[in-house]
Amino acid sequence: QSALTQPASVSGSPGQSITISCTGTSSDVGGYNYVSWYQQHPGKAPKLMIYEVSYRPSGVSDRFSGSKSGNTASLTISRLQAEDEADYYCSSYTGTTTLGFGGGTKLTVL
């Protein structure tokens, strides 16, 4: 099964931008454009923020953007707001019919 690597934590001040990385292999992140990003506030269900590397679902702020280079995908949040403080998870198709999640990144807004 996929093992996607994310930093355990990132932080930024309101108004700043941050980037969360998600590193996989050529068999998952690098091989397919099926990377998603989810936001999860404590005690809440995950929320889809980005799908297929860089597309935003309807209703998601344009402050959230996604990209990919090689085996690493990235989520960038610009103009940080207090409400962005949450856990963020990447997900990718693994090429073997399954999906995998990263370990999650805790975003702290200072």
Added chain:
Amino acid sequence: QVQVVESGGGVVQPGRSLRLSCAASGFSFNNYAMHWVRQAPGEGLEWVTVIWYDGSNKYYADSVKGRFTISRDNSKNTLYLQMNSLGAEDTAVYYCARSLARWNYYYSMDVWGQGTTVTVSS
């Protein structure tokens, strides 16, 4: 509105079985692949399984293959997860989630329930 609601969680002894349900409403359930995703206490998300819109294909994480079975009843707009031979490692909140797009698409999930808690303990 579009929603999914899980039920069936509880405390179960190691080695026993449990069946979770997920009731869908507000959308054409039989058009979408459906997933189960779990989250152990204090841990990250773990994808568990997916079933295609018509039940023709089912895929499982290695950690549950052979023990868990996903199924659906499109006439009842309900998704199921039969969990057998449960162990402490299966203790988690189990989320039901809808695939983002119709038919065979299953690479992202856009509608999530609030989860149902499964605790495996003697």
